[in-house]
Amino acid sequence: MDLILLIDILGTIAFAISGVLMAMNKRLDPFGILIIAFVAAIGGGTLRDILINAPVVWMLNLTYVYVVFGTTILAVVFRKRLTYIKRSLFLFDTIGIAFYTIVGVEKGIAAGFPPLICIALGTINACFGGVIRDILCNEIPIIFRKEIYATACIVGGSAYFILLQTPLQSDFVVVISFVSVMIVRLLAIYFNLSLPSVYSKKEIE
């Protein structure tokens, strides 16, 4: 229980910092920085809840609001030190997308949606905070352009449903799916992988 809360908070922190960095890069004012941090941290969950017609989680549980608030202030004040914890941040982010993928998948199952939609909900939960963050900052969302990020979530979500067909206990299903998101993401970064390009050389020139 406590471990789950810790993971949730670490993910929220990593996502909020990604928002702070993007907002400061665009030279937004303090209110703008705060909003982009919020959107990055809770946008994916908000879209998930609206799509499945459930109450929006951060409106009922203020933990997220406090965490984003505190993270934003600390990130702005210590922004020059953020490079020192770059690795930890990357790890938090990886833990975060793995966690939110599973949460999205399980909320989809609980609401009675078919597996394909649950995988989509997991991916939306993990990735669309970043999409809305980028849109508000007038950028084409980075996950549509490069890096294996959403793909890791899709792999993990698919693993979940494949493992459900096996006699594995549900706890193991969760842990293995969670870890598979992390492994795909970490391998992609380590080997600097992207999705194969669909463009011919001629088209790119």
Add this chain to the structure above:
Amino acid sequence: MDLILLIDILGTIAFAISGVLMAMNKRLDPFGILIIAFVAAIGGGTLRDILINAPVVWMLNLTYVYVVFGTTILAVVFRKRLTYIKRSLFLFDTIGIAFYTIVGVEKGIAAGFPPLICIALGTINACFGGVIRDILCNEIPIIFRKEIYATACIVGGSAYFILLQTPLQSDFVVVISFVSVMIVRLLAIYFNLSLPSVYSKKEIE
């Protein structure tokens, strides 16, 4: 019944291809292309369902997901051939907006909204997938800038409610409204019509 399903699928295909083309134009990666295709195809219906607080259709009926998936793969592989079927695509798109306009209007009526709101829902259903597609690709939505597109939907939606006042059978009301969207759209393209400009020459310079 089968005719309605066919029209729905043709519209979905046309909208998905519009997304693929836009995404490839922006050099997005395969995941980005897929998401933009989805958003173009199902974004309008999603916004409609959220506004009327109904379950989101593509989350319950996987047909749309399969059609968009298959269309995206085929469109990417055969992208050089897409120019050969440009005319068919344009026709599918025109059939699509006519169909989705009527669907939106009828969902609005079923949910008890006044005619003006039902016409807005029909227009949103037909046009806002394209709006979200353009926003995600960092463009001002094309339907706000040129071409008579949304206007055709508004005309068709208005025709629906005018015809409801006549002794015409409801089937005829649907067919005539449907055809009127298509006619306005086809005439606009054939004669290269736009909405009259509200800007004076001086303002445009």
Add this chain to the structure above:
Amino acid sequence: MDLILLIDILGTIAFAISGVLMAMNKRLDPFGILIIAFVAAIGGGTLRDILINAPVVWMLNLTYVYVVFGTTILAVVFRKRLTYIKRSLFLFDTIGIAFYTIVGVEKGIAAGFPPLICIALGTINACFGGVIRDILCNEIPIIFRKEIYATACIVGGSAYFILLQTPLQSDFVVVISFVSVMIVRLLAIYFNLSLPSVYSKKEIE
């Protein structure tokens, strides 16, 4: 009752005109101008209603639709005269954000949300029409970049909950909170205040 309706309409007019001006600045066509005016006027309330899972107000009460329609036509026709009423417009806008802040806060309270979320709902109600307007016009939202605008709403929303702890009558609580939004906004414009910058000189260069 009638005063409240008047304030609501003045706010809607001011917001719709902000949309018309932005859309004409981007040289949108008449349909685009109308949609941006609508979004600026009713976008904040729509997001508020979707977040609290309530029916969307403008879909049930056509007053807003008529007001935006009329305002848009008049604003386009008399656009050269708009500079003459710039001051009135600014006042309407200030009245508008004060009003929508209180409306958002009270809807949040009625739906049982905690104070912090109610203040957020008030701010969203007052400010996010402008955010969606800017996004659709491919700009980073102005309230994230400069001016004290959202901050006035946050101050007013906070005042509301602080005053609720006092023995003041609820009518006074509303009026004082309303006025405090206006005062913060008017002072900010009069003294040309912005939020303090979080960037060092070096970062800005």
